[in-house]
Amino acid sequence: MPKNKTNDSNRLSQVVADARRHMQDREKTYREKALKMYPHVCGRCGREFSGKQLxxxxxxxxxxxxxxxxxxxxxxxLLCIYCHDNEHGRLEVAESYDNHSPSKEKSADSDFSHKPFAALEALLKSKGGDDADH
Known part of the structure; x- marks a missing residue:
């Protein structure tokens, strides 16, 4: 039985390695094209890149x-790594708000039963003109 687990683990490792290699190859291709097409400037902050900073x-x-x-x-x-992280972070925050919108969810405590000023009008009426003198 341990042999099967080892074989499964080896197959899984190979699949993951192949997927990573494919992603890196694809990224390398469009990255090279983008770097040839566009100036080496971040589209958000405007910082210029050259040499090792590229x-x-x-x-x-x-x-x-x-x-x-x-x-x-x-x-x-083209975005610098900081602006790119910010862009994707903004997307994640927006998605989390979409999924947990307060207007869509009604919590148990949204129906307030305690009304602290409910008797205020009656109290003021019972005092009548007394308050007018103060």
Whole structure:
């Protein structure tokens, strides 16, 4: 039985390695194209990149679909690693708000039964003109 687990583990490791290699090859291809097409400037902060710093410039897919790589580069923009992280962080925050909108969810405590000023009007009326003198 341990042999099967080892074989399964080896197959899984191979699948993961192949997927990573495929992703890196695909990324390398569109990254090289984007770097040839666009100036080496971050599309958000405007920082310029050259030499070794060029590795900090990433390709962002505007529609967030990494398989959408048109030859004209219309789905790409170059972003520095900081702006790229910020862009994806903003998307995650927006998605979390979409999934947990307070207007969509009604919590148990949203129906307040305690009304602290409910008797205020009656109290004021019972005092009548007394308050007018103060």
């Amino acid at each position: 590795r900090e410039l990433t390709v962002h897919h505007r529609d967030h679909n990494h398989d959408n790589n048109p030859p004209d580069g219309s789905n790409w923009e």
